[in-house]
Amino acid sequence: xxxxxxxxxxxxxxxxxxxxxxxxxxxxxxxxxxxxxxxxxxxxxxxxxxxxxxxxxxxxxxxxxxxxxxxxxxxxxxxxxxxxxxxxxxxxxxxxxxxxxxxxxxxxxxxxxxxxxxxxxxxxxxxxxxxxxxxxxxxxxxxxxxxxxxxxxxxxxxxxxxxxxxxxxxxxxxxxxxxxxxxxxxxxxxxxxxxxxxxxxxxxxxxxxxxxxxxxxxxxxxxxxxxxxxxxxxxxxxxxxxxxxxxxxxxxxxxxxxxxxxxxxxxxxxxxxxxxxxxxxxxxxxxxxxxxxxxxxxxxxxxxxxxxxxxxxxxxxxxxxxxxxxxxxxxxxxxxxxxxxxxxxxxxxxxxxxxxxxxxxxxxxxxxxxxx
Amino acid sequence: xxxxxxxxxxxxxxxxxxxxxxxxxxxxxxxxxxxxxxxxxxxxxxxxxxxxxxxxxxxxxxxxxxxxxxxxxxxxxxxxxxxxxxxxxxxxxxxxxxxxxxxxxxxxxxxxxxxxxxxxxxxxxxxxxxxxxxxxxxxxxxxxxxxxxxxxxxxxxxxxxxxxxxxxxxxxxxxxxxxxxxxxxxxxxxxxxxxxxxxxxxxxxxxxxxxxxxxxxxxxxxxxxxxxxxxxxxxxxxxxxxxxxxxxxxxxxxxxxxxxxxxxxxxxxxxxxxxxxxxxxxxxxxxxxxxxxxxxxxxxxxxxxxxxxxxxxxxxxxxxxxxxxxxxxxxxxxxxxxxxxxxxxxxxxxxxxxxxxxxxxxxxxxxxxxxx
Numbered sequence: 247x248x249x250x251x252x253x254x255x256x257x258x259x260x261x262x263x264x265x266x267x268x269x270x271x272x273x274x275x276x277x278x279x280x281x282x283x284x285x286x287x288x289x290x291x292x293x294x295x296x297x298x299x300x301x302x303x304x305x306x307x308x309x310x311x312x313x314x315x316x317x318x319x320x321x322x323x324x325x326x327x328x329x330x331x332x333x334x335x336x337x338x339x340x341x342x343x344x345x346x347x348x349x350x351x352x353x354x355x356x357x358x359x360x361x362x363x364x365x366x367x368x369x370x371x372x373x374x375x376x377x378x379x380x381x382x383x384x385x386x387x388x389x390x391x392x393x394x395x396x397x398x399x400x401x402x403x404x405x406x407x408x409x410x411x412x413x414x415x416x417x418x419x420x421x422x423x424x425x426x427x428x429x430x431x432x433x434x435x436x437x438x439x440x441x442x443x444x445x446x447x448x449x450x451x452x453x454x455x456x457x458x459x460x461x462x463x464x465x466x467x468x469x470x471x472x473x474x475x476x477x478x479x480x481x482x483x484x485x486x487x488x489x490x491x492x493x494x495x496x497x498x499x500x501x502x503x504x505x506x507x508x509x510x511x512x513x514x515x516x517x518x519x520x521x522x523x524x525x526x527x528x529x530x531x532x533x534x535x536x537x538x539x540x541x542x543x544x545x546x547x548x549x550x551x552x553x554x555x556x557x558x559x560x561x562x563x564x565x566x567x568x569x570x571x572x573x574x575x576x577x578x579x580x581x582x583x584x585x586x587x588x589x590x591x592x593x594x595x596x597x598x599x600x601x602x603x604x605x606x607x608x609x610x611x612x613x614x615x616x617x618x
Numbered sequence: 619x620x621x622x623x624x625x626x627x628x629x630x631x632x633x634x635x636x637x638x639x640x641x642x643x644x645x646x647x648x649x650x651x652x653x654x655x656x657x658x659x660x661x662x663x664x665x666x667x668x669x670x671x672x673x674x675x676x677x678x679x680x681x682x683x684x685x686x687x688x689x690x691x692x693x694x695x696x697x698x699x700x701x702x703x704x705x706x707x708x709x710x711x712x713x714x715x716x717x718x719x720x721x722x723x724x725x726x727x728x729x730x731x732x733x734x735x736x737x738x739x740x741x742x743x744x745x746x747x748x749x750x751x752x753x754x755x756x757x758x759x760x761x762x763x764x765x766x767x768x769x770x771x772x773x774x775x776x777x778x779x780x781x782x783x784x785x786x787x788x789x790x791x792x793x794x795x796x797x798x799x800x801x802x803x804x805x806x807x808x809x810x811x812x813x814x815x816x817x818x819x820x821x822x823x824x825x826x827x828x829x830x831x832x833x834x835x836x837x838x839x840x841x842x843x844x845x846x847x848x849x850x851x852x853x854x855x856x857x858x859x860x861x862x863x864x865x866x867x868x869x870x871x872x873x874x875x876x877x878x879x880x881x882x883x884x885x886x887x888x889x890x891x892x893x894x895x896x897x898x899x900x901x902x903x904x905x906x907x908x909x910x911x912x913x914x915x916x917x918x919x920x921x922x923x924x925x926x927x928x929x930x931x932x933x934x935x936x937x938x939x940x941x942x943x944x945x946x947x948x949x950x951x952x953x954x955x956x957x958x959x960x961x962x963x964x965x966x967x968x969x970x971x972x973x974x975x976x977x978x979x980x981x982x983x984x985x986x987x988x989x990x
Contacts, residue, residue: 513898520895524891
């Protein structure tokens with residue numbers, strides 16, 4: 247079995263890989279909730295019953311072909327920093343990190359598939375992919391699901407579908423979501439309107455860490471709300487359509503900003519670059535917001551294209567638990583702000599200053615290929 | 619006679635020259651108020667009388683040896699931008715710029731001596747020097763004063779001294795002041811206490827542009843309040859002593875900041891550098907405050923020593939009227955903020971990033987020569 251440090255040493259596949267529409271969509275993720283028939287739900291179960299469930303689940307999960315040499319650990323055996331690192335990588339939920347005996351995490355070595363055992367449900371399975379790739383993520387997780395159904399007897403009702411602890415997950419047990427980077431919609435004050443429209447058609451919008459968290463770094467997660475009464479196909483198709491529309495709005499807003507107010511865009515990106523390159527103390531919130539603008543600069547051509555991926559890696563690595571793991575010790579908030587600034591400075595050391603002359607507009611002005 | 623553009627094309631001697639204690643004291647200036655005997659004060663005089671006074675004053679002033687090839691102009695013949703440039707260079711007062719017919723400015727070509735004719739008093743004479751040099755400034759202006767007394771009959775009373783429009787200038791007519799850069803006292807929250815002490819011993823403290831102006835860029839002007847009942851010598855000696863004390867406090871505060879919280883200092887200086895190097899829109903207030911920190915960085919060794927003078931030149935050149943003169947046209951506030959950013963970026967282009975490893979503390983730690 248893989249050790250924690252081995253798992254985390256490398257960035258996840260979805261952090262480094264390229265995906266469709268990566269300039270706007272960071273990642274796509276699919277989550278399926280499943281439960282064992284006849285066993286009490288984890289929140290209801292006595293400690294002994296939770297252990298028993300785990301003993302049924304764990305071998306089945308570890309025997310999955312994709313879980314060869316995977317990371318598999320009971321949460322009780324991880325330190326709080328280690329658990330927090332998994333949360334920051336979106337590999338387990340905050341709630342799961344808080345659970346005690348009888349809960350475990352099994353994570354595929356490239357971190358593309360992560361299973362939580364005895365979370366709110368007996369089994370929460372997750373697939374993550376870079377860019378706009380809900381379909382591919384769903385297919386990989388559906389394959390896992392099918393294999394597990396061979397060895398486990400799942401709680402399934404012919405009329406209701408998969409039974410879950412919370413009725414909001416009943417039916418498909420499917421939560422599909424993409425993380426979108428929408429700086430231009432924020433800068434041009436259109437974000438409220440766009441998100442309201444998304445809400446109206448029954449999709450949920452959240453900040454960086456799921457339910458109830460503030461939006462940081464202009465990052466927004468869009469996901470389906472209802473899991474019942476529609477097929478997986480219908481849910482995915484609607485979500486894909488809406489995300490594509492939001493991404494188009496964002497791209498249009500980027501072009502318009504560049505056309506209408508290039509100085510403002512240069513100023514925002516330049517200042518973000520200047521502060522990230524030269525600050526010695528920076529808190530998480532400020533860093534995320536500046537990295538967001540740098541990422542935008544990478545997409546608009548102010549900065550090299552690779553900047554987009556460098557920013558995504560930094561978004562992950564400057565988080566509190568990642569910093570403590572990096573330093574090998576517990577850090578005070580003041581120390582974290584210094585080490586965060588140090589990491590950002592050193593990673594961006596070779597990044598040349600943003601240059602408005604190399605933006606798409608000024609440089610390219612290529613005729614639209616569709617018109618040709 | 620010198621043309622306006624020729625006068626202003628070059629920086630003033632006191633902007634580029636080195637003076638004693640220049641790390642803390644930017645400039646020292648002496649002002650003497652004088653009036654003609656038997657002529658009504660300018661604010662009291664009818665237009666015709668003001669012209670008459672000017673006709674007496676102007677030839678006397680222009681004939682001064684130091685005023686050979688000087689700039690000499692009635693204010694009515696200057697545009698509002700030109701007058702504002704003179705105000706920004708501290709060569710005439712705001713009030714003088716607002717005056718109309720019968721008022722003039724005669725300015726020595728290196729901008730070290732500037733005379734206002736028909737300001738609040740018939741004659742306001744000013745000498746400006748770099749660094750802590752009140753004494754030298756006073757001596758140069760006293761020489762001018764003595765020469766003028768040969769050709770003009772001044773209003774002087776044996777008991778009261780020189781008579782002036784406002785009683786606050788009566789007696790010596792002397793206002794001596796130094797412009798101090800006190801960023802470390804501000805950063806370490808000691809500034810209020812220090813300035814209060816200065817006030818208590820009867821000296822005045824003001825912001826960058828004299829009476830009633832807010833402090834910007836951590837710049838403070840310290841001057842004498844009373845002009846009556848003391849000799850020029852007594853006034854100067856007290857002021858010199860107090861300014862030396864404040865400067866010592868500031869230097870101690872700089873050393874202490876560097877010792878106690880080098881990260882905070884690095885952060886402030888680094889961010890100021892980052893923003894000035896990479897902003898595309900910057901207002902005057904923000905620019906002044908960042909330049910103040912860069913200037914501090916130059917003194918502390920984070921940045922090359924020349925940075926101090928570059929910052930002083932920029933302090934002058936990024937002001938609204940200077941920007942308009944530079945651009946050759948009237949600018950909207952938005953355009954000013956862009957051109958200001960452009961000038962700052964281009965002037966600092968070759969300035970390398972601040973480096974904490976080259977600070978006095980880390981690098982030198984030379985034994986105090988006085989102890990050897």
